[in-house]
Structures are given as C-alpha cells and as structure tokens.
Amino acid sequence: xxxxxxxxxxxxxxxxxxxxxxxxxxxxxxxxxxxxxxxxxxxxxxxxxxxxxxxxxxxxxxxxxxxxxxxxxxxxxxxxxxxxxxxxxxxxxxxxxxxxxxxxxxxxxxxxxxxxxxxxxxxxxxxxxxxxxxxxxxxxxxxxxxxxxxxxxxxxxxxxxxxxxxxxxxxxxxxxxxxxxxxxxxxxxxxxxxxxxxxxxxxxxxxxxxxxxxxxxxxxxxxxxxxxxxxxxxxxxxxxxxxx
Amino acid sequence: xxxxxxxxxxxxxxxxxxxxxxxxxxxxxxxxxxxxxxxxxxxxxxxxxxxxxxxxxxxxxxxxxxxxxxxxxxxxxxxxxxxxxxxxxxxxxxxxxxxxxxxxxxxxxxxxxxxxxxxxxxxxxxxxxxxxxxxxxxxxxxxxxxxxxxxxxxxxxxxxxxxxxxxxxxxxxxxxxxxxxxxxxxxxxxxxxxxxxxxxxxxxxxxxxxxxxxxxxxxxxxxxxxxxxxxxxxxxxxxxxxxxxxxxxxxxxxxxxxxxxxxxxxxxxxxxxxxxxxxxxxxxxxxxxxxxxxxxxxxxxxxxxxxxxxxxxxxxxxxxxxxxxxxxxxxxxxxxxxxxxxxxxxxxxxxxxxxxxxxxxxxxxxxxxxxxxxxxxxxxxxxxxxxxxxxxxxxxxxxxxxxxxxxxxxxxxxxxxxxxxxxxxxxxxxxxxxxxxxxxxxxxx
Numbered sequence: 001x002x003x004x005x006x007x008x009x010x011x012x013x014x015x016x017x018x019x020x021x022x023x024x025x026x027x028x029x030x031x032x033x034x035x036x037x038x039x040x041x042x043x044x045x046x047x048x049x050x051x052x053x054x055x056x057x058x059x060x061x062x063x064x065x066x067x068x069x070x071x072x073x074x075x076x077x078x079x080x081x082x083x084x085x086x087x088x089x090x091x092x093x094x095x096x097x098x099x100x101x102x103x104x105x106x107x108x109x110x111x112x113x114x115x116x117x118x119x120x121x122x123x124x125x126x127x128x129x130x131x132x133x134x135x136x137x138x139x140x141x142x143x144x145x146x147x148x149x150x151x152x153x154x155x156x157x158x159x160x161x162x163x164x165x166x167x168x169x170x171x172x173x174x175x176x177x178x179x180x181x182x183x184x185x186x187x188x189x190x191x192x193x194x195x196x197x198x199x200x201x202x203x204x205x206x207x208x209x210x211x212x213x214x215x216x217x218x219x220x221x222x223x224x225x226x227x228x229x230x231x232x233x234x235x236x237x238x239x240x241x242x243x244x
Numbered sequence: 245x246x247x248x249x250x251x252x253x254x255x256x257x258x259x260x261x262x263x264x265x266x267x268x269x270x271x272x273x274x275x276x277x278x279x280x281x282x283x284x285x286x287x288x289x290x291x292x293x294x295x296x297x298x299x300x301x302x303x304x305x306x307x308x309x310x311x312x313x314x315x316x317x318x319x320x321x322x323x324x325x326x327x328x329x330x331x332x333x334x335x336x337x338x339x340x341x342x343x344x345x346x347x348x349x350x351x352x353x354x355x356x357x358x359x360x361x362x363x364x365x366x367x368x369x370x371x372x373x374x375x376x377x378x379x380x381x382x383x384x385x386x387x388x389x390x391x392x393x394x395x396x397x398x399x400x401x402x403x404x405x406x407x408x409x410x411x412x413x414x415x416x417x418x419x420x421x422x423x424x425x426x427x428x429x430x431x432x433x434x435x436x437x438x439x440x441x442x443x444x445x446x447x448x449x450x451x452x453x454x455x456x457x458x459x460x461x462x463x464x465x466x467x468x469x470x471x472x473x474x475x476x477x478x479x480x481x482x483x484x485x486x487x488x489x490x491x492x493x494x495x496x497x498x499x500x501x502x503x504x505x506x507x508x509x510x511x512x513x514x515x516x517x518x519x520x521x522x523x524x525x526x527x528x529x530x531x532x533x534x535x536x537x538x539x540x541x542x543x544x545x546x547x548x549x550x551x552x553x554x555x556x557x558x559x560x561x562x563x564x565x566x567x568x569x570x571x572x573x574x575x576x577x578x579x580x581x582x583x584x585x586x587x588x589x590x591x592x593x594x595x596x597x598x599x600x601x602x603x604x605x606x607x608x609x610x611x612x613x614x615x616x617x618x619x620x621x622x623x624x625x626x627x628x629x630x631x632x633x634x635x636x637x638x639x640x641x642x643x644x645x646x647x648x649x650x651x652x653x654x655x656x657x658x659x660x661x662x663x664x665x666x667x668x669x670x671x672x673x674x675x676x677x678x679x680x681x682x683x684x685x686x687x688x689x
Contacts, residue, residue: 035271036271039269039270039313042311042312042313045314046312046322047312186268189266193248
C-alpha cells in the first residue's frame, strides 16, 4: 500500500497512519512543520512502515501542488491511495469582522483541498484504480452560526467529492468523504469537552477501515449520521432561531 | 465519552484544585513549565494514592506524548516518548518477537510512570525492576535544561529519577532494552498451598526454574489456614501466535456503585471459592500473555466495585532475614480486622539491585492488598501494619500509598535526603509534601 497523507502531523491523520504502518505500508507524509513531521515519521517507521518519506509544504501554496504529487509518486514508486487531512479550525468571530481572515479560512479548508483533488483525480483516473479519502466534517452538513465559515469550506468539499465520486466510479476509483464529528485533539484544545467527543485513535481506526473498504460517505463516529439527519431536517424557520 | 478525571486510581484523596495543561509535542514542553505554580507530570493515573496528584499546583498531561522514536528490532532496544502506554508498546513489539523486560500488573501505565515508580513484576527475582533495563532518558528541568541521563552521563540524576516519583523533572523520552520471546504465550502452573510455610517452600523451589512467580492468598484465612493460597509460576512458551490482536476488556463495571461490594462476607465467599476452584492441586495451562500478566485489565474499571469512597492499596516488603514472623503477624492482623479483599498478592523479591535511589523492591517478601476505604478503621489498621513493617526494617511502596506518615517514609527510605537534593524546585506532589514536611516552605511557590 503506497499512501500519500497530506496534513500528516494532525492527530487524526497520525492515528490513521499507525494502522497502515502496522501492515508495512509505504507512506509519503506532507505537513508544514519539519520537526513535527520528523517525529511522526520516526513513530511510523518504528511501527513497521516499510518506507516513510517526508515533504514540507504549506498547502495554501497552490502552485506547488503538482510538484508535491510528482514527488509523492516518484518517492513511493506510484500511489495506491491518498488521505487529505490538513486544515484549521479557524476563528468564526474574526472571520466575521475581517474579509481577509474569512477568505484565508476558505482557502485553507476549501480551495487548497479542491486544488489537490483536481490533480489527484486525474492521476488515479489515469491508472484506473485507487482511493481518495478526505476528512471533512459534520459542520459541512448545515451552516450554523457558531462556525459557518468553517462549515462553508467543508460543505464545498463535500459537494465536490460527491461529484468526483460520481465521475470516478467508472474508473474504479473510490472517493471517501469522512464526515468527522468532535474529536479530542490539539485543534479542539480550546473547546470544552462533552460526551460527544471522540478520541483520535478510534477515529483513526474508522478512517482506516473506511479506506480499506472504499466506502462513500462515512460519519465518524457512526452516531453523527442520526444527529445530522435530525439537524438537516429542522425547517429553516425553526433553525434560524436556534443557538447552535 | 466522559471528561478525563485527574485523580489517582484509588480515588483517595479526592483532589479538586489542580490546573491541568496538556502537552502535544516535545518542543512545547518547556513552555508548560512557566509561571509560579508547582508542576507534576500526569500519565494514566494508575498510582493508587497521591503520588500523582498536585493539589494547588499544575499537572502536565503527558498522554499525547506517545510517539515511538526508534525501535531496533534486531537488538531489542526501544526509544519512545514518556507518555507511551505499555499496552501500545506490547502491540508493536510482540509480533516482532520481543516482550517488556519487566511489566507491572497493569499495562495501562506510561513509560514515564514506569520509570518514576520503578515498577516491578512477577519476574523481579530474575530481572529486577524496570529501571534496571533503562539505558537512557531525557530529563527536562524547570531551568530549561534538557539533560540526557544514563548510567554514564548525569548519573546522579539518572539514579534519582528512577523511582523518583516525577519529582526530578519531566521525562520527555526514554530508551530501554527488551526481552526476546518466541510468541505471546506463557506456560503456566497453578499450585494450591495450605499454609504460609508451604508458600515459602514453593517460592524457594520455583525461583530457580521459573521466570515468573506470584501467589494469590486468602487474606481472611486464619488459624491453621493462615496464608493459604494459589502459587502461580510460568515461563515464556515456544508456542507461536495464532491471533494478532489481543483481548479487549471482556466486560466491565459500567457505573461507579454508590456502595461497596467488597465486604467481609463477600470477600470470604470469593476467597473460598477461588481457593478450591482448581479441582486438582496442580493445574497446568498455556495462557495468552494478557490473561497471565494483566488479569484485572480484563475487567474494565474494576475499582468501581469498591464504591464511591474508593480503595486503598497497601504494599510492603519485609527483608528475608525477618520474613516469616512479620508476614505472619501482618496476615493475622488483617484476618482479625475483617478488612482486606480478594486481591491479595504475595511474592519474593530477588537480589538484583535497582539504580533508583528511592526504589522500593529489596530482597525479601512483598505483600500487596486492596482495602475498601472504611475511613478511620482502615487507616488505623495501616498504622498497625506500618509498625510491623518498620520494626522489621522493610518498606511500603510509595506508588500505592495515600497515607504513610513522614516518619515512616523516612524510615523506609533512609537515603531520602540524598534524593531530595535532586528534586527540581518547581516540581512537587501531594505525596512529597506529606512525607517531607520539614522541606516545605523552602522553595515551593
């Protein structure tokens, strides 16, 4: 298994990677911070990954995405799957006050993901096999006042992936939308924890299994499917009055 | 999932005023040591008493620092971050033919915790403590220094940190040697014995031929049955693995009970059934390592049977020269009191010295018991037991203690002042403040 992981220093991506490492996979890790990237590389090597390469890149530098893909394919001798896990939680209040902040968020969580997906789609379609998995969020199912800028980016990616899944079905390429709920990671360090929070290792395991089975849209943990079913079906006249 | 509680395993003493900071990367650790309050590292909270608590101060949650750094699977050397759980390490090393050199009775402890408490296991008579197998570690002190400590470098800090209860600074990563094994199984024998003297005999015979030895005893048996129990001994089996993932907890105690299930009657009943459960006097089998080393881990949250008030653990060691009488005395007092539980363990320690200054194991017999927290009654029993242990020149294990007096501590560890020189001025714990009142008010903020 030759796997590209974008945003490899994220807690969830690292936990997912541990499962692949345990089977002796070859991994190409991409992240912004070289020290953290090296710490993740060392861990995955120790766990049994056959090969681990690292690549430092800030994913908002869109013009470098092709070079990234080329380096990954060359480094591993081909690609069987890709997991896109980079992103930021953003600051809703700041995004409301300052257009530049809002656009930066949309760029990081939406545009940069779509840019990568465009290139990956063509690559996997060309070889008529593979798996593209992307961590989006339940927040993309419906915008709500506490995080709708984040939600917008995720919603855009969800729609894109849906279309991509449709297009790549004939080519035999799986497109996995990972709609993850609340997870206890450094990204949510500032949020008060509640019983809905999942641990990164259980999320990692679910992602690993979803990728192996080539699933479509997956809610992680499973109960979010039912929560979002309810949330999505609340009439707008009611929803606009809620405090979510 | 419930929010994480930063208490000790026995839930006594209950501590409320602790600030908690989480560390995610080794680079960020120095920043966690700023500002005036005293600090202490916190792993998975498996210490029973108050050695992992820091009331009025700060706890640094090290559990996200659980990355492996390097694994030499030819020589059997592992380096990893201090928050790595032994359970996780086993999942990685067993399929590649290695085992922990020493393991305590639960695998849900961190490497940092294993070093700070200098944990021991069923093979102490052969392998010594965990600290005996540590080759080096990095210690972060409050003045910002990151020191590599080993038997050759910063060796006083090396010896102070092993068994040092987290008081010398933050262990960021550690390296230790592993034990080669052919598979995940243990060839085990269980032998029923009727008296304490039979235990001593079995112990003396078994230590020669068996890597792992331990006894369960019926702590409520008295008179002619005093010290009856089941002796368990085992060696690594040559049998190869058939399953790759090992057992998750089979069942659990889902809710904390408002009352205590462990009473004199229930304990007596359990003990009697357990003693006679093997039809034959000697039973043999091949156990998956999980069941042999970590029987209690199979029952998730087993401590909940003790109810809201929690439990105490009392573990002492009595030197060989004294062994029979003090142990007999202790068992008799416990039987008389009607307190005590079904988790009573007796084992002989070997002669292999640990590098740790405050290391607990020493040549002798160790007895470990759980007690339901019945308040004053239980505390008074412990004071009586302390007197017996002190008089025999033994010691009580700090990792399990919630109440030993300063006097007792200083008698059990006569070199405590030497150790105190290496305590980092910014690090402190409830336990340390309790057992060294004369040192307080000097440097803590």
